[in-house]
Amino acid sequence: MVVEIRELIKRFDGKLALDCFNLEVGEGEVVGLLGPNGAGKTTSIRALVGLLPVDDGTISVFGRRQDGRDKDIKRRIGYVTQELTIYEDMSARDNLSFFGSLYGLAGRRLEARIEEVAGLIGLNGRLGDRVKTFSGGMKRRLNIGCSLLHEPELIIMDEPTVGIDPQSRNFILEFVKSLASGGASVIYTSHYIDEVEAVASRIYIMDQGHTIASGTLPELIARIQGDSHILVDVRIAAEKVRQELLAVPELKDVVIEENRYHIVVPGGVSAFEKIIPILSPQGIVNINSKQPDLEDVFLTLTGKQLRDGA
Amino acid sequence: MFKFHLLRGLRDWAGHLILIAVPVLLIAFFNYVFSGAQFRYGQGANPIAFLSALTIGFALTFQIYGASVSFEVIGDDFLSPKKDRLLASPAEPRAIVSSTIVVGFIVSFLQTLAVLLFASLALKAELGSIAVALPIFALSAAFNQLLGTAVLILSGSVKLANGILTFYGAVAPMAMGLYFPLPQNGFFSFVREYLGPMALANTAILGAMEGNSFKLAVGVGSLALLSLGLFLALPSLIRRLAR
Numbered sequence: 001m002v003v004e005i006r007e008l009i010k011r012f013d014g015k016l017a018l019d020c021f022n023l024e025v026g027e028g029e030v031v032g033l034l035g036p037n038g039a040g041k042t043t044s045i046r047a048l049v050g051l052l053p054v055d056d057g058t059i060s061v062f063g064r065r066q067d068g069r070d071k072d073i074k075r076r077i078g079y080v081t082q083e084l085t086i087y088e089d090m091s092a093r094d095n096l097s098f099f100g101s102l103y104g105l106a107g108r109r110l111e112a113r114i115e116e117v118a119g120l121i122g123l124n125g126r127l128g129d130r131v132k133t134f135s136g137g138m139k140r141r142l143n144i145g146c147s148l149l150h151e152p153e154l155i156i157m158d159e160p161t162v163g164i165d166p167q168s169r170n171f172i173l174e175f176v177k178s179l180a181s182g183g184a185s186v187i188y189t190s191h192y193i194d195e196v197e198a199v200a201s202r203i204y205i206m207d208q209g210h211t212i213a214s215g216t217l218p219e220l221i222a223r224i225q226g227d228s229h230i231l232v233d234v235r236i237a238a239e240k241v242r243q244e245l246l247a248v249p250e251l252k253d254v255v256i257e258e259n260r261y262h263i264v265v266p267g268g269v270s271a272f273e274k275i276i277p278i279l280s281p282q283g284i285v286n287i288n289s290k291q292p293d294l295e296d297v298f299l300t301l302t303g304k305q306l307r308d309g310a
Numbered sequence: 311m312f313k314f315h316l317l318r319g320l321r322d323w324a325g326h327l328i329l330i331a332v333p334v335l336l337i338a339f340f341n342y343v344f345s346g347a348q349f350r351y352g353q354g355a356n357p358i359a360f361l362s363a364l365t366i367g368f369a370l371t372f373q374i375y376g377a378s379v380s381f382e383v384i385g386d387d388f389l390s391p392k393k394d395r396l397l398a399s400p401a402e403p404r405a406i407v408s409s410t411i412v413v414g415f416i417v418s419f420l421q422t423l424a425v426l427l428f429a430s431l432a433l434k435a436e437l438g439s440i441a442v443a444l445p446i447f448a449l450s451a452a453f454n455q456l457l458g459t460a461v462l463i464l465s466g467s468v469k470l471a472n473g474i475l476t477f478y479g480a481v482a483p484m485a486m487g488l489y490f491p492l493p494q495n496g497f498f499s500f501v502r503e504y505l506g507p508m509a510l511a512n513t514a515i516l517g518a519m520e521g522n523s524f525k526l527a528v529g530v531g532s533l534a535l536l537s538l539g540l541f542l543a544l545p546s547l548i549r550r551l552a553r
Binding site for chain 2: 050081
């Protein structure tokens with residue numbers, strides 16, 4: 001195992017931020033850490049990198065205890081921070097050179113790695129330009145590139161696509177996949193379900209400081225496979241009607257998504273004859289049923305939509 | 311790392327120009343107002359040309375503001391999200407901070423040289439054996455970089471550190487009587503010559519220029535001790551910064 005976190009507990013002013021959090025990452029694996037803002041993703045990542053002392057539990061990285069002082073562990077990790085932590089007044093080359101030098105790279109090897117990484121992140125034509133002239137997406141790519149110069153075996157990316165355009169986002173997602181195919185282990189945190197679905201070979205769902213579920217996407221979906229989902233579009237969805245639906249014993253859950261009722265029904269149960277009379281006065285526009293996906297897994301396990309907490 | 315910090319330290323052209331142009335303008339202004347006046351630092355002290363006193367005084371004063379060259383960079387590194395990225399690397403925070411302070415010292419000393427050169431060449435200030443005093447200007451620049459770093463770490467805010475040092479930079483020359491004459495008595499002589507690092511540096515420089523070995527020894531010795539104290543406190547301050 002590259003990473004093993006066991007029963008991690010972290011409190012801030014007595015409030016639990018991590019509550020018996022567990023995580024395992026194998027070699028060459030992309031693990032997605034999914035949860036709403038405030039779920040504890042960044043706290044767990046900071047503890048894993050050794051930046052945050054924990055109250056209880058163990059963190060093992062490359063088979064060694066992570067206490068934040070082991071330089072060998074630090075040399076083998078690439079940490080992509082959630083916020084942009086690059087120097088905007090300096091050129092892309094200066095930034096890459098500086099972060100490479102922090103990891104002991106120098107001379108020809110550093111120069112070669114700068115060229116190589118600039119190619120990987122698509123900035124080879126802009127190396128001499130000041131970062132403040134870059135678009136948001138280019139800055140994000142440079143933010144990632146600065147963590148890759150020393151060829152880390154474990155890359156930790158804390159919400160690396162925040163605030164960027166779809167094109168740059170796709171570039172980054174494809175790039176993460178290519179990192180894993182190159183043999184690196186990746187931990188990718190996000191509160192965007194589609195991103196985690198796209199890159200992760202295994203997913204941890206976090207909420208309120210602990211892991212609710214983990215597994216591959218098919219494994220997670222299998223956990224809720226018994227449920228079916230009915231999507232009813234109406235003119236105007238109302239909370240009062242949702243409460244009426246929730247009072248129907250056959251229905252497992254009802255969530256309002258703009259002008260849509262998302263109704264979760266246990267497998268094998270027919271509920272249309274009870275749903276329709278309640279929703280008809282609302283003016284039904286469309287009715288659909290859908291196969292469960294990661295969003296449904298999250299909804300079922302946490303009782304809320306991811307964007308509610310985000 | 312040092313090359314990066316040097317490039318970063320030199321990049322703020324506007325800041326460097328301000329730290330050179332403002333003292334130069336102040337020297338020229340006060341020299342115009344007090345044209346040809348003599349300046350006496352203490353009772354029985356040798357009078358020197360007011361222009362020389364102004365040049366030395368303002369060069370030292372703006373070394374205090376020059377402390378921002380390093381502490382603003384340290385603040386940007388360690389009092390912002392960049393801190394996580396730096397601490398996640400195997401590089402020692404002490405190495406990063408030290409490299410920044412060294413660059414701050416070099417830049418601040420170059421600014422001082424520019425001010426002295428201007429006063430000497432353009433205003434014809436009589437700085438006598440100023441070359442002998444240059445190491446004291448260097449010591450003072452180093453002290454101020456260390457002081458700025460300590461104030462930043464203890465205050466935990468770039469804005470607050472800037473405020474504290476700006477206040478100190480405004481009060482210190484007044485205590486030396488640069489802006490208006492102070493009474494000629496024993497108390498004010500002591501204040502002018504020994505109260506505070508800037509007064510000590512000034513006393514040492516005058517001592518070096520006049521060949522007064524007592525003033526030189528007391529000024530340099532005290533300033534060196536203060537610098538050493540800050541230097542020795544630096545590791546624990548950096549540990550605090552990296553927490």
